Amino acid sequence: MGEDRDSQLSRALLLFGALLVASGAPLRLVEAQRLDTLPPRAVRTIAIDERLAVDAGIRLGARVTLATTPGGAADTARVVALVRRRADPSEVARGDYQIRLHLDYLQRLTGAGDRVDRFALATRDEPAAVDSALRAVNAAAFGFRAHRSRDIAVETSTTFAVVSRFHRAIGVITIVASAIFLLCIMLLKIDERRRDVAALRLMGISARTVMRSVMLEAAFIATLGSVLGVGIGAAASAIVNWHYRGVYRTPLAFSLVTPGVVTLAVVLSVLLGLAAGLAASSRLLRVPPLALFGR
């Protein structure tokens, strides 16, 4: 019955054009006048997308003409509320505007009669309630089928799953590049200490102690660098969010610096620092102290 739902969705697009069904759309009221309860044939009230209001210069109380097809039969409605979309990733790249209408008004405009595209059912807050309602509806229903919201979310989030996989792959490449860069810098940094290491060895400090001190220094530098990196990352994240929120006009967070990401960055940096410290100090300690002095 997947085709049935696809068919319904496609018909919804056909019928509504730029209009969307009022129920369940992820919108937030930002400004409103009193909603009417006028009889169906009087001028009806609608709520429009805040972005549409800005772009088209529509104010509260304005009368607008609505049609389901370009140049088709139109009706006049009054704008009584402005709504703002919530942070829904599925709508980020869509530039279309949303309009909320009373269900009966939209049915009349579209000639859909006493029809809806979907029903949203709220069940009791019990784990088994959804399953039992699903079974009951599907057993009793004729011509339609009930789906779990979770299943629909999974089905419709393929785009984000793809983008997420792409980001992960880019992340792995970036981590490899950063790791090589870090390893190289740490090797150079420790290589610069060859004279200090030689002096310590000539003073009678054991190779093990020298190695520990070099590794400790490497770990310290790596930690300091990663903390600085986290700061730069947080600033970059803020800039990214600021920029894309402006571009797409959404409150959605595009970049998040989470504790997990910070932990991964710091742990990876410190481990790479320690590895570089170990590699460099091992090489240095194999060379006689006088040779390190260049004698």
Added chain:
Amino acid sequence: MLLTLALRSLVRHRVRTLLAVAGVAVSAAMLLDMVMLASGMRESFRGLLLEQGFQLRLAPRGTLPFDTEATIPDAGAAAARLRAHPDVVAVSGVLGGQLHVPVGERTVTGTALGVDPRVQGDYELLEGADVDAAAPASGAAVRVVFSDGMLAATGARLGDTLSVAAGYDPQLRSFAGQRTAVIVGRARFRYLAAGQRATAVALPALQAMRGAEGRDRVSLFLLRTRTGADVDAIRRWADRVEPRATAISTETAMRQVDERLSYFRQLAYILGSVSLVVGFLLVTTLVTVSVNERVGEIAVLRAIGVARERVVAQILVEGLAIMGSGSLLGLGLGLVTARYLNGILSDFPGLPASIDFFLFQPRAAWTALGLLVGAGVLAGIYPSWRGASLPIARTLRQEAVG
């Protein structure tokens, strides 16, 4: 001589040099990928739009082609008006919709395209025959062309006869516009995703099957213009003569694509810049440290009469050698990673199979290489300046005293 000295200097610290080359290779790979990503999608889409030579598209006013299910009425008269322009050589009307095929207890639904096979640009026939240009006689079977996805979903083969319908009421479980169809061909639909279920039908046949809502209507007109014609002038003319439609040129469509995919382009610019900076910093650091370690050696060279320019050149060659070898490795690595990343993004639902996010063009490789060589030269500037401006006597004394 210059190159030998530079290479020996690099070989002296093998591990360090290898790490630097590896770092530059990864940066170069990322840079190439990002250059490919920044332009690939756009060029790929442009190629797709122009594949059949249709430079203009007319969609219902205020919409993009197939963005909604709105249609253009009086399509026959509109097509005649559009053909009247002396620079318009072909007009192809396309009606979109759905086709339902009952198969046993289930119904297979796919995209239906009503086309004129003589001028259509929506599919490429892979096997069998094409659809008819006209609607079949009353009671005769409609000739249809299926995509591989549709053939697989229905389990049908070329030559099979099926019952198809243009409408389906799920509540009453009844079909509308039902006809008998014979599958005459198999095709690749250019603008649909690989595996997507699609059917091509003669335009008049699909219009008739859709009843009142399809009568003399099309979803889109494709216009092919004469070579060298002013496409923008024809677009403006089409907008005037067809007020119920919006004429969209390839450039306009490209702008729309740019807007919708600006995220990927900006991501490419940001990551490409970061890759370039990382490669630059890596080479600068390495060459600077290398020069710092060899100040005594450089001072001796200067003392025995080696020209300052020669010292500068040697240090620059060191930087370029790292950047060059890393870049060459990186370009190969970049092609492999681009293929992998393209494989991930090709899973986007509904993406036409012929669209590539990462499109290799020689220009992309040259751009990446040029940027990296430029970064290599810049990376050598500071260390070479430091090497060339060493005070010879003081450096030699410091090196001797230790």
